[in-house]
Amino acid sequence: MAEFLNYEKSGAIVTLTMNRPDIRNALSGAEAINEIVDACDTITKDLSVRVVILTGAGPAFSSGGNVKTMRENVGRGAGEPAMVRYSYKNGIQRIPLALYNLEVPTIAAVNGPAVGAGNDVACMCDIRIASDRASFAESFVKLGIIPGDGGAWLLPRAVGMSKASEMAFTGAPISAEEALACGLVSQVVPHDQLMEKAQELAQKIAANPGHALRMTKRLLREGQHTRLETLLEMSASFQALAHHTRQHEEAVNAFIEKRPPNFTDE
Numbered sequence: 001m002a003e004f005l006n007y008e009k010s011g012a013i014v015t016l017t018m019n020r021p022d023i024r025n026a027l028s029g030a031e032a033i034n035e036i037v038d039a040c041d042t043i044t045k046d047l048s049v050r051v052v053i054l055t056g057a058g059p060a061f062s063s064g065g066n067v068k069t070m071r072e073n074v075g076r077g078a079g080e081p082a083m084v085r086y087s088y089k090n091g092i093q094r095i096p097l098a099l100y101n102l103e104v105p106t107i108a109a110v111n112g113p114a115v116g117a118g119n120d121v122a123c124m125c126d127i128r129i130a131s132d133r134a135s136f137a138e139s140f141v142k143l144g145i146i147p148g149d150g151g152a153w154l155l156p157r158a159v160g161m162s163k164a165s166e167m168a169f170t171g172a173p174i175s176a177e178e179a180l181a182c183g184l185v186s187q188v189v190p191h192d193q194l195m196e197k198a199q200e201l202a203q204k205i206a207a208n209p210g211h212a213l214r215m216t217k218r219l220l221r222e223g224q225h226t227r228l229e230t231l232l233e234m235s236a237s238f239q240a241l242a243h244h245t246r247q248h249e250e251a252v253n254a255f256i257e258k259r260p261p262n263f264t265d266e
Contacts, residue, residue, distance in 0.1 A: 004032040006057070007039055012050040012206040013199070014043055021058025026066040027117045033094055040098035047265045050206040050213055052102065053198050054125055055109040056118075061134065064116025067143065088148050092117065096150040100124040101221070103214045105205050109198035110134040110185065113173070120147060122184075123154040126217065129187040129201065130176040131194045136184060137173035138164070157224060159184050209247030209263045 004025075006017040016039055018025035020032070027033070043049050056062055079087075099106070099121065108125035115137045122128050122136070138155055140147045147155075147168065156164040163182045167174065176188045189197045205213065215238040223231050242248055247263050254261035 003035065004029075005035040005039055007042075009049070012048060012210070013053065013202045014039075014049050014051075015053045015055070018054075018056045018062055021056075021060070023066060024060040024063035024113075025056045025058070025118070026063050027092065027095070027121065028066040030091070033091055037094050037098040040102050044103045047210060049104055050208070050210045051202045052104055052106045053109055053195075053202055054099075054106060054121070055195065055198070056111050058112070059133075060112040060118070061108075061110045061114040062118030062121060063113065064118040064120075064139070092149045095121065096124055096154070100150075100154070103217065104210075105213055105217055107198055107201060107205075109194050110136075110176075111191070111194055113137070115139050115173070116147075117149045117151075120149050120151040120154050123151070123158045126220075127201070128158075128179075128185040129189060129194070129198055130179055130185040131191040132176050132188055133191045134176040134179070134185075134188075135173045136167075136176075136179050137171065138167040139171040139173070141168065142171035209245070209251060209261075210265055211245050211247055212242055215242060 004018060004020050006015075006019045008015045008017070016036075018032075020026065043052060095117075105127070106125040108122040108128040110122055110128060110130045112131065112133055113135045114122045115135075116139045119136050119138055138147065138151055140151070146152070152164075152168070155167065158164075159167070159182045163184075174182070174184075176185065179185045180188045187197065219231065219235060219238065222234060226234075250261050250263055
């Protein structure tokens, strides 16, 4: 069986490609989950990485769960309820904890349908850009189940509660243009330009110092749920660290000397 995730690094940019087009990049199975979690761990430890692009091979971004295998796990076939709970905690729920909490900025380059858990994986990324062939669906209700991978937490933060409720209660797909209108994505581009545009955006991000990028992302994440006073205290502490990095010194010198900065990953 082919590996689920293709890991490619070019300079400070890592591109992760879900590479099982034969199953529309379905996220079910321990192999897919383990590869995503392991990739996130590798990226976090590699301080030379400054940005990640996540995309899918073939016509789909990700179909989410593999519906064909669900038939085997209906009712009693799924096992004791307590064990099903652990299968979620030790399975698919490891992806949001790894991907959403990844230290570096992430871009979802959504090349086609992002359905169910596939939609939620896109929401785990910081920035989403879409091919004009993309579509998005929080479709769990259509199968009589709920978003077990954190979608009820992720989607409202991306599009607001009203639109998230509409998507979750109807399960109906929305087009790339509808996704742009509701803020689910920040760009819609021609399909054949998707990766080019994703790389351009990644290069703009990667041109900045890695330590500042990682701390900025952490502050943005914390700002979604913490008090202003707490975030200000974190910001002061992070700024104290930033002032003592070689990257900050190089950025200031380059600005004054009117030259491009040359950042190291120290």
